[in-house]
Amino acid sequence: MFIGELAKKTNTKVETIRYYEREGILPAADRTDANYRDYSPVHLAKLTFIRRSRDLGFSMAQVRSLLDLAVDDDQPCAGVDAMAREHIINVDRKIADLTLLRAELSHLLNACDSERIGKCRIVEALGEPRR
Amino acid sequence: MFIGELAKKTNTKVETIRYYEREGILPAADRTDANYRDYSPVHLAKLTFIRRSRDLGFSMAQVRSLLDLAVDDDQPCAGVDAMAREHIINVDRKIADLTLLRAELSHLLNACDSERIGKCRIVEALGEPRR
DNA sequence: TCTTGACCCTATAGAGGCTATAGGGTGCAT
DNA sequence: ATGCACCCTATAGCCTCTATAGGGTCAAGA
Known part of the structure:
Protein backbone atom coordinates (compact mmCIF):
# COMPACT_ATOMS: atom_id res chain seq x y z
CA MET A 1 0.00 0.00 0.00
CA ASP A 73 11.24 -11.53 23.70
CA ASP A 74 12.91 -12.36 26.95
CA GLN A 75 11.82 -9.62 29.31
CA PRO A 76 9.40 -7.35 27.53
CA CYS A 77 6.78 -7.52 30.19
CA ALA A 78 8.75 -6.07 33.07
CA GLY A 79 9.99 -3.07 31.10
CA VAL A 80 6.74 -2.21 29.41
CA ASP A 81 4.86 -2.79 32.60
CA ALA A 82 7.13 -0.41 34.48
CA MET A 83 6.69 2.31 31.87
CA ALA A 84 2.93 1.97 31.91
CA ARG A 85 2.86 2.01 35.69
CA GLU A 86 4.92 5.15 35.88
CA HIS A 87 2.76 6.79 33.28
CA ILE A 88 -0.40 5.99 35.21
CA ILE A 89 0.95 7.83 38.23
CA ASN A 90 1.43 10.92 36.09
CA VAL A 91 -2.02 10.64 34.63
CA ASP A 92 -3.59 10.33 38.06
CA ARG A 93 -1.76 13.42 39.24
CA LYS A 94 -3.01 15.35 36.24
CA ILE A 95 -6.58 14.29 36.80
CA ALA A 96 -6.32 15.47 40.39
CA ASP A 97 -4.92 18.86 39.35
CA LEU A 98 -7.57 19.34 36.71
CA THR A 99 -10.28 18.51 39.21
CA LEU A 100 -8.93 21.22 41.51
CA LEU A 101 -8.85 23.70 38.68
CA ARG A 102 -12.35 22.74 37.64
CA ALA A 103 -13.65 23.40 41.12
CA GLU A 104 -12.11 26.86 41.16
CA LEU A 105 -13.48 27.70 37.75
CA SER A 106 -16.99 26.70 38.69
CA HIS A 107 -16.61 28.63 41.92
CA LEU A 108 -15.83 31.63 39.77
CA LEU A 109 -19.01 31.06 37.79
CA ASN A 110 -21.13 30.87 40.90
CA ALA A 111 -19.63 34.04 42.27
CA CYS A 112 -20.52 35.72 39.04
CA ASP A 113 -24.10 34.51 39.17
CA SER A 114 -24.53 36.09 42.55
CA GLU A 115 -23.81 39.51 41.03
CA ARG A 116 -20.61 39.88 42.94
CA ILE A 117 -17.33 39.01 41.39
CA GLY A 118 -15.72 36.63 43.80
CA LYS A 119 -12.04 36.42 44.21
CA CYS A 120 -10.52 34.19 41.63
CA ARG A 121 -8.34 31.61 43.27
CA ILE A 122 -7.26 29.59 40.33
CA VAL A 123 -3.67 30.63 40.82
CA GLU A 124 -3.92 29.75 44.48
CA ALA A 125 -5.44 26.40 43.56
CA LEU A 126 -2.53 25.40 41.37
CA GLY A 127 0.07 27.86 42.55
CA GLU A 128 1.25 25.87 45.53
CA PRO A 129 4.36 23.80 45.07
CA ARG A 130 3.51 20.14 44.97
CA ARG A 131 3.54 18.36 48.30
CA MET B 1 14.89 35.83 45.39
CA ASP B 73 -10.21 43.91 39.65
CA ASP B 74 -13.86 44.36 38.89
CA GLN B 75 -13.99 43.14 35.35
CA PRO B 76 -17.24 42.94 33.47
CA CYS B 77 -18.87 39.87 34.91
CA ALA B 78 -20.18 38.70 31.59
CA GLY B 79 -16.73 38.42 30.06
CA VAL B 80 -15.24 36.55 32.96
CA ASP B 81 -18.24 34.31 33.07
CA ALA B 82 -18.00 33.39 29.40
CA MET B 83 -14.31 32.72 29.66
CA ALA B 84 -14.68 30.59 32.76
CA ARG B 85 -17.44 28.61 31.10
CA GLU B 86 -15.25 27.98 28.10
CA HIS B 87 -12.37 26.81 30.26
CA ILE B 88 -14.64 24.48 32.21
CA ILE B 89 -15.66 22.78 28.99
CA ASN B 90 -12.03 22.46 28.10
CA VAL B 91 -11.06 21.10 31.49
CA ASP B 92 -13.91 18.62 31.48
CA ARG B 93 -12.79 17.34 28.13
CA LYS B 94 -9.25 16.94 29.41
CA ILE B 95 -10.46 15.06 32.47
CA ALA B 96 -12.54 12.77 30.29
CA ASP B 97 -9.63 12.12 27.94
CA LEU B 98 -7.26 11.37 30.78
CA THR B 99 -9.76 9.11 32.49
CA LEU B 100 -10.12 7.12 29.30
CA LEU B 101 -6.39 7.01 28.88
CA ARG B 102 -6.00 5.84 32.45
CA ALA B 103 -8.39 3.01 31.82
CA GLU B 104 -6.46 1.99 28.73
CA LEU B 105 -3.16 2.09 30.56
CA SER B 106 -4.43 -0.05 33.39
CA HIS B 107 -5.93 -2.37 30.83
CA LEU B 108 -2.46 -2.61 29.36
CA LEU B 109 -1.11 -3.54 32.74
CA ASN B 110 -3.66 -6.30 33.04
CA ALA B 111 -2.66 -7.60 29.65
CA CYS B 112 0.76 -8.22 31.09
CA ASP B 113 0.83 -11.45 32.98
CA SER B 114 4.27 -10.97 34.39
CA GLU B 115 4.39 -14.51 35.74
CA ARG B 116 4.48 -15.88 32.24
CA ILE B 117 7.48 -14.45 30.51
CA GLY B 118 7.19 -14.09 26.77
CA LYS B 119 3.41 -13.95 26.92
CA CYS B 120 3.17 -10.22 27.26
CA ARG B 121 0.37 -8.90 25.15
CA ILE B 122 0.94 -5.24 25.79
CA VAL B 123 2.82 -4.86 22.57
CA GLU B 124 0.14 -6.68 20.63
CA ALA B 125 -2.49 -4.55 22.26
CA LEU B 126 -0.77 -1.36 21.17
CA GLY B 127 -0.49 -2.60 17.61
CA GLU B 128 -4.19 -3.22 17.19
CA PRO B 129 -6.15 -0.50 15.46
CA ARG B 130 -8.48 1.20 17.87
CA ARG B 131 -11.76 -0.71 17.94
C1' DT C 1 -3.54 10.52 -27.50
C1' DC C 2 -3.65 14.24 -24.63
C1' DT C 3 -5.15 16.34 -20.48
C1' DT C 4 -6.74 16.55 -15.88
C1' DG C 5 -6.44 15.56 -11.20
C1' DA C 6 -5.16 12.79 -7.51
C1' DC C 7 -1.56 10.92 -5.96
C1' DC C 8 3.73 10.45 -5.10
C1' DC C 9 8.74 12.48 -4.48
C1' DT C 10 12.61 15.66 -2.17
C1' DA C 11 14.10 19.66 0.17
C1' DT C 12 13.36 23.25 3.09
C1' DA C 13 11.13 26.41 6.17
C1' DG C 14 8.10 27.47 9.94
C1' DA C 15 5.33 27.03 14.44
C1' DG C 16 5.21 26.29 19.35
C1' DG C 17 7.72 25.90 23.38
C1' DC C 18 11.52 25.67 25.07
C1' DT C 19 17.08 24.96 25.71
C1' DA C 20 21.94 25.88 24.74
C1' DT C 21 25.81 28.83 23.55
C1' DA C 22 28.67 32.91 23.27
C1' DG C 23 30.42 36.79 25.37
C1' DG C 24 30.38 39.38 29.21
C1' DG C 25 29.30 41.55 34.23
C1' DT C 26 28.65 40.80 39.75
C1' DG C 27 29.76 39.50 44.24
C1' DC C 28 31.42 36.75 47.91
C1' DA C 29 34.98 33.67 49.89
C1' DT C 30 39.65 32.44 49.98
C1' DA D 1 43.03 39.75 43.56
C1' DT D 2 41.61 35.55 42.12
C1' DG D 3 38.30 32.01 41.76
C1' DC D 4 33.93 30.57 41.26
C1' DA D 5 29.05 30.49 41.05
C1' DC D 6 25.88 33.19 39.79
C1' DC D 7 23.65 36.95 36.85
C1' DC D 8 22.93 39.58 32.12
C1' DT D 9 21.70 39.98 26.76
C1' DA D 10 21.42 38.19 22.20
C1' DT D 11 21.02 34.59 19.17
C1' DA D 12 20.88 30.03 17.41
C1' DG D 13 19.21 25.32 17.76
C1' DC D 14 16.11 21.32 19.18
C1' DC D 15 11.76 18.49 19.00
C1' DT D 16 7.66 16.99 16.77
C1' DC D 17 5.31 17.95 13.50
C1' DT D 18 3.10 20.63 9.52
C1' DA D 19 3.24 23.42 5.32
C1' DT D 20 5.15 24.96 0.97
C1' DA D 21 7.61 24.88 -3.35
C1' DG D 22 8.83 22.60 -7.29
C1' DG D 23 8.44 18.64 -9.59
C1' DG D 24 7.37 13.36 -11.22
C1' DT D 25 3.54 9.26 -11.96
C1' DC D 26 -0.52 7.27 -13.50
C1' DA D 27 -5.43 6.08 -14.42
C1' DA D 28 -9.63 7.80 -16.44
C1' DG D 29 -12.04 10.44 -19.51
C1' DA D 30 -12.62 13.85 -23.71
Whole structure:
Protein backbone atom coordinates (compact mmCIF):
# COMPACT_ATOMS: atom_id res chain seq x y z
CA MET A 1 0.00 0.00 0.00
CA PHE A 2 1.16 3.54 -0.71
CA ILE A 3 1.75 6.25 1.82
CA GLY A 4 -1.64 7.91 1.38
CA GLU A 5 -3.51 4.75 2.21
CA LEU A 6 -1.31 4.07 5.21
CA ALA A 7 -1.87 7.63 6.33
CA LYS A 8 -5.64 7.23 6.13
CA LYS A 9 -5.62 3.91 7.95
CA THR A 10 -3.56 5.23 10.82
CA ASN A 11 -5.02 8.70 10.89
CA THR A 12 -1.59 10.19 10.36
CA LYS A 13 -0.43 12.97 8.06
CA VAL A 14 1.66 11.80 5.11
CA GLU A 15 4.39 14.23 6.15
CA THR A 16 4.45 12.76 9.60
CA ILE A 17 5.00 9.27 8.23
CA ARG A 18 7.96 10.49 6.20
CA TYR A 19 9.23 12.26 9.29
CA TYR A 20 9.03 9.01 11.28
CA GLU A 21 11.04 7.31 8.59
CA ARG A 22 13.71 10.03 8.67
CA GLU A 23 13.83 9.65 12.43
CA GLY A 24 14.33 5.92 12.04
CA ILE A 25 11.36 5.08 14.21
CA LEU A 26 9.39 3.56 11.34
CA PRO A 27 11.46 1.32 9.03
CA ALA A 28 11.86 2.51 5.46
CA ALA A 29 9.47 0.87 3.02
CA ASP A 30 10.34 -0.78 -0.26
CA ARG A 31 10.12 1.47 -3.29
CA THR A 32 8.22 0.89 -6.51
CA ASP A 33 9.78 1.58 -9.91
CA ALA A 34 8.37 5.05 -9.66
CA ASN A 35 10.13 5.48 -6.32
CA TYR A 36 6.89 5.36 -4.36
CA ARG A 37 7.05 3.95 -0.84
CA ASP A 38 5.27 0.60 -0.72
CA TYR A 39 4.15 -0.43 2.74
CA SER A 40 3.39 -3.86 4.16
CA PRO A 41 0.97 -4.91 6.92
CA VAL A 42 3.97 -4.99 9.26
CA HIS A 43 4.44 -1.28 8.68
CA LEU A 44 0.77 -0.76 9.36
CA ALA A 45 0.97 -2.53 12.70
CA LYS A 46 4.13 -0.71 13.69
CA LEU A 47 2.80 2.71 12.77
CA THR A 48 -0.45 1.96 14.58
CA PHE A 49 1.62 1.08 17.60
CA ILE A 50 3.61 4.30 17.34
CA ARG A 51 0.57 6.48 16.96
CA ARG A 52 -1.28 4.83 19.76
CA SER A 53 1.66 5.11 22.09
CA ARG A 54 2.05 8.78 21.20
CA ASP A 55 -1.67 9.27 21.83
CA LEU A 56 -1.28 7.67 25.22
CA GLY A 57 1.24 10.35 26.02
CA PHE A 58 4.51 8.51 25.55
CA SER A 59 7.37 10.59 24.16
CA MET A 60 9.21 9.62 21.00
CA ALA A 61 12.07 8.36 23.15
CA GLN A 62 9.66 6.23 25.15
CA VAL A 63 8.06 4.88 22.00
CA ARG A 64 11.52 3.99 20.77
CA SER A 65 12.24 2.05 23.91
CA LEU A 66 8.80 0.43 23.87
CA LEU A 67 9.58 -0.76 20.36
CA ASP A 68 12.96 -2.01 21.49
CA LEU A 69 11.37 -3.86 24.38
CA ALA A 70 8.93 -5.42 21.95
CA VAL A 71 11.78 -6.87 19.93
CA ASP A 72 13.40 -8.53 22.91
CA ASP A 73 11.24 -11.53 23.70
CA ASP A 74 12.91 -12.36 26.95
CA GLN A 75 11.82 -9.62 29.31
CA PRO A 76 9.40 -7.35 27.53
CA CYS A 77 6.78 -7.52 30.19
CA ALA A 78 8.75 -6.07 33.07
CA GLY A 79 9.99 -3.07 31.10
CA VAL A 80 6.74 -2.21 29.41
CA ASP A 81 4.86 -2.79 32.60
CA ALA A 82 7.13 -0.41 34.48
CA MET A 83 6.69 2.31 31.87
CA ALA A 84 2.93 1.97 31.91
CA ARG A 85 2.86 2.01 35.69
CA GLU A 86 4.92 5.15 35.88
CA HIS A 87 2.76 6.79 33.28
CA ILE A 88 -0.40 5.99 35.21
CA ILE A 89 0.95 7.83 38.23
CA ASN A 90 1.43 10.92 36.09
CA VAL A 91 -2.02 10.64 34.63
CA ASP A 92 -3.59 10.33 38.06
CA ARG A 93 -1.76 13.42 39.24
CA LYS A 94 -3.01 15.35 36.24
CA ILE A 95 -6.58 14.29 36.80
CA ALA A 96 -6.32 15.47 40.39
CA ASP A 97 -4.92 18.86 39.35
CA LEU A 98 -7.57 19.34 36.71
CA THR A 99 -10.28 18.51 39.21
CA LEU A 100 -8.93 21.22 41.51
CA LEU A 101 -8.85 23.70 38.68
CA ARG A 102 -12.35 22.74 37.64
CA ALA A 103 -13.65 23.40 41.12
CA GLU A 104 -12.11 26.86 41.16
CA LEU A 105 -13.48 27.70 37.75
CA SER A 106 -16.99 26.70 38.69
CA HIS A 107 -16.61 28.63 41.92
CA LEU A 108 -15.83 31.63 39.77
CA LEU A 109 -19.01 31.06 37.79
CA ASN A 110 -21.13 30.87 40.90
CA ALA A 111 -19.63 34.04 42.27
CA CYS A 112 -20.52 35.72 39.04
CA ASP A 113 -24.10 34.51 39.17
CA SER A 114 -24.53 36.09 42.55
CA GLU A 115 -23.81 39.51 41.03
CA ARG A 116 -20.61 39.88 42.94
CA ILE A 117 -17.33 39.01 41.39
CA GLY A 118 -15.72 36.63 43.80
CA LYS A 119 -12.04 36.42 44.21
CA CYS A 120 -10.52 34.19 41.63
CA ARG A 121 -8.34 31.61 43.27
CA ILE A 122 -7.26 29.59 40.33
CA VAL A 123 -3.67 30.63 40.82
CA GLU A 124 -3.92 29.75 44.48
CA ALA A 125 -5.44 26.40 43.56
CA LEU A 126 -2.53 25.40 41.37
CA GLY A 127 0.07 27.86 42.55
CA GLU A 128 1.25 25.87 45.53
CA PRO A 129 4.36 23.80 45.07
CA ARG A 130 3.51 20.14 44.97
CA ARG A 131 3.54 18.36 48.30
CA MET B 1 14.89 35.83 45.39
CA PHE B 2 17.07 35.60 42.30
CA ILE B 3 16.26 33.70 39.18
CA GLY B 4 18.30 30.63 40.06
CA GLU B 5 16.41 30.06 43.28
CA LEU B 6 13.06 30.58 41.59
CA ALA B 7 14.14 28.10 38.94
CA LYS B 8 14.99 25.50 41.53
CA LYS B 9 11.75 26.01 43.44
CA THR B 10 9.59 25.62 40.35
CA ASN B 11 11.69 23.01 38.63
CA THR B 12 12.11 25.31 35.66
CA LYS B 13 15.17 26.19 33.64
CA VAL B 14 16.48 29.71 34.13
CA GLU B 15 16.24 30.24 30.38
CA THR B 16 12.62 29.23 30.43
CA ILE B 17 11.81 31.81 33.08
CA ARG B 18 13.42 34.53 31.00
CA TYR B 19 11.51 33.23 28.01
CA TYR B 20 8.22 33.52 29.92
CA GLU B 21 9.10 37.09 30.81
CA ARG B 22 9.85 37.92 27.17
CA GLU B 23 6.53 36.37 26.23
CA GLY B 24 4.81 38.54 28.82
CA ILE B 25 3.26 35.59 30.58
CA LEU B 26 5.26 36.05 33.76
CA PRO B 27 5.50 39.69 34.89
CA ALA B 28 8.95 41.23 34.84
CA ALA B 29 10.64 41.24 38.23
CA ASP B 30 12.23 44.22 39.94
CA ARG B 31 15.93 44.62 39.29
CA THR B 32 18.72 45.01 41.79
CA ASP B 33 21.43 47.64 41.34
CA ALA B 34 23.42 45.00 39.50
CA ASN B 35 20.47 44.48 37.15
CA TYR B 36 19.61 41.09 38.61
CA ARG B 37 15.97 40.02 38.53
CA ASP B 38 14.54 39.96 42.05
CA TYR B 39 11.44 37.83 42.41
CA SER B 40 8.63 37.93 44.99
CA PRO B 41 6.41 35.13 46.35
CA VAL B 42 3.74 36.34 43.95
CA HIS B 43 6.03 35.46 41.07
CA LEU B 44 6.64 32.08 42.63
CA ALA B 45 2.91 31.30 42.79
CA LYS B 46 2.32 32.55 39.29
CA LEU B 47 5.18 30.59 37.81
CA THR B 48 4.11 27.46 39.67
CA PHE B 49 0.66 27.93 38.20
CA ILE B 50 2.05 28.41 34.71
CA ARG B 51 4.17 25.29 34.92
CA ARG B 52 1.36 23.17 36.27
CA SER B 53 -1.00 24.40 33.60
CA ARG B 54 1.50 23.71 30.85
CA ASP B 55 2.03 20.27 32.25
CA LEU B 56 -1.72 19.75 32.17
CA GLY B 57 -1.64 20.37 28.46
CA PHE B 58 -2.81 23.96 28.23
CA SER B 59 -1.21 25.99 25.46
CA MET B 60 0.57 29.23 26.24
CA ALA B 61 -2.45 31.12 24.93
CA GLN B 62 -4.75 29.19 27.24
CA VAL B 63 -2.51 29.79 30.22
CA ARG B 64 -2.55 33.48 29.39
CA SER B 65 -6.30 33.48 29.38
CA LEU B 66 -6.50 31.54 32.64
CA LEU B 67 -4.20 34.09 34.20
CA ASP B 68 -6.44 36.86 32.92
CA LEU B 69 -9.26 35.37 34.94
CA ALA B 70 -7.12 35.79 38.00
CA VAL B 71 -6.90 39.55 37.67
CA ASP B 72 -9.40 40.30 40.39
CA ASP B 73 -10.21 43.91 39.65
CA ASP B 74 -13.86 44.36 38.89
CA GLN B 75 -13.99 43.14 35.35
CA PRO B 76 -17.24 42.94 33.47
CA CYS B 77 -18.87 39.87 34.91
CA ALA B 78 -20.18 38.70 31.59
CA GLY B 79 -16.73 38.42 30.06
CA VAL B 80 -15.24 36.55 32.96
CA ASP B 81 -18.24 34.31 33.07
CA ALA B 82 -18.00 33.39 29.40
CA MET B 83 -14.31 32.72 29.66
CA ALA B 84 -14.68 30.59 32.76
CA ARG B 85 -17.44 28.61 31.10
CA GLU B 86 -15.25 27.98 28.10
CA HIS B 87 -12.37 26.81 30.26
CA ILE B 88 -14.64 24.48 32.21
CA ILE B 89 -15.66 22.78 28.99
CA ASN B 90 -12.03 22.46 28.10
CA VAL B 91 -11.06 21.10 31.49
CA ASP B 92 -13.91 18.62 31.48
CA ARG B 93 -12.79 17.34 28.13
CA LYS B 94 -9.25 16.94 29.41
CA ILE B 95 -10.46 15.06 32.47
CA ALA B 96 -12.54 12.77 30.29
CA ASP B 97 -9.63 12.12 27.94
CA LEU B 98 -7.26 11.37 30.78
CA THR B 99 -9.76 9.11 32.49
CA LEU B 100 -10.12 7.12 29.30
CA LEU B 101 -6.39 7.01 28.88
CA ARG B 102 -6.00 5.84 32.45
CA ALA B 103 -8.39 3.01 31.82
CA GLU B 104 -6.46 1.99 28.73
CA LEU B 105 -3.16 2.09 30.56
CA SER B 106 -4.43 -0.05 33.39
CA HIS B 107 -5.93 -2.37 30.83
CA LEU B 108 -2.46 -2.61 29.36
CA LEU B 109 -1.11 -3.54 32.74
CA ASN B 110 -3.66 -6.30 33.04
CA ALA B 111 -2.66 -7.60 29.65
CA CYS B 112 0.76 -8.22 31.09
CA ASP B 113 0.83 -11.45 32.98
CA SER B 114 4.27 -10.97 34.39
CA GLU B 115 4.39 -14.51 35.74
CA ARG B 116 4.48 -15.88 32.24
CA ILE B 117 7.48 -14.45 30.51
CA GLY B 118 7.19 -14.09 26.77
CA LYS B 119 3.41 -13.95 26.92
CA CYS B 120 3.17 -10.22 27.26
CA ARG B 121 0.37 -8.90 25.15
CA ILE B 122 0.94 -5.24 25.79
CA VAL B 123 2.82 -4.86 22.57
CA GLU B 124 0.14 -6.68 20.63
CA ALA B 125 -2.49 -4.55 22.26
CA LEU B 126 -0.77 -1.36 21.17
CA GLY B 127 -0.49 -2.60 17.61
CA GLU B 128 -4.19 -3.22 17.19
CA PRO B 129 -6.15 -0.50 15.46
CA ARG B 130 -8.48 1.20 17.87
CA ARG B 131 -11.76 -0.71 17.94
C1' DT C 1 -3.54 10.52 -27.50
C1' DC C 2 -3.65 14.24 -24.63
C1' DT C 3 -5.15 16.34 -20.48
C1' DT C 4 -6.74 16.55 -15.88
C1' DG C 5 -6.44 15.56 -11.20
C1' DA C 6 -5.16 12.79 -7.51
C1' DC C 7 -1.56 10.92 -5.96
C1' DC C 8 3.73 10.45 -5.10
C1' DC C 9 8.74 12.48 -4.48
C1' DT C 10 12.61 15.66 -2.17
C1' DA C 11 14.10 19.66 0.17
C1' DT C 12 13.36 23.25 3.09
C1' DA C 13 11.13 26.41 6.17
C1' DG C 14 8.10 27.47 9.94
C1' DA C 15 5.33 27.03 14.44
C1' DG C 16 5.21 26.29 19.35
C1' DG C 17 7.72 25.90 23.38
C1' DC C 18 11.52 25.67 25.07
C1' DT C 19 17.08 24.96 25.71
C1' DA C 20 21.94 25.88 24.74
C1' DT C 21 25.81 28.83 23.55
C1' DA C 22 28.67 32.91 23.27
C1' DG C 23 30.42 36.79 25.37
C1' DG C 24 30.38 39.38 29.21
C1' DG C 25 29.30 41.55 34.23
C1' DT C 26 28.65 40.80 39.75
C1' DG C 27 29.76 39.50 44.24
C1' DC C 28 31.42 36.75 47.91
C1' DA C 29 34.98 33.67 49.89
C1' DT C 30 39.65 32.44 49.98
C1' DA D 1 43.03 39.75 43.56
C1' DT D 2 41.61 35.55 42.12
C1' DG D 3 38.30 32.01 41.76
C1' DC D 4 33.93 30.57 41.26
C1' DA D 5 29.05 30.49 41.05
C1' DC D 6 25.88 33.19 39.79
C1' DC D 7 23.65 36.95 36.85
C1' DC D 8 22.93 39.58 32.12
C1' DT D 9 21.70 39.98 26.76
C1' DA D 10 21.42 38.19 22.20
C1' DT D 11 21.02 34.59 19.17
C1' DA D 12 20.88 30.03 17.41
C1' DG D 13 19.21 25.32 17.76
C1' DC D 14 16.11 21.32 19.18
C1' DC D 15 11.76 18.49 19.00
C1' DT D 16 7.66 16.99 16.77
C1' DC D 17 5.31 17.95 13.50
C1' DT D 18 3.10 20.63 9.52
C1' DA D 19 3.24 23.42 5.32
C1' DT D 20 5.15 24.96 0.97
C1' DA D 21 7.61 24.88 -3.35
C1' DG D 22 8.83 22.60 -7.29
C1' DG D 23 8.44 18.64 -9.59
C1' DG D 24 7.37 13.36 -11.22
C1' DT D 25 3.54 9.26 -11.96
C1' DC D 26 -0.52 7.27 -13.50
C1' DA D 27 -5.43 6.08 -14.42
C1' DA D 28 -9.63 7.80 -16.44
C1' DG D 29 -12.04 10.44 -19.51
C1' DA D 30 -12.62 13.85 -23.71
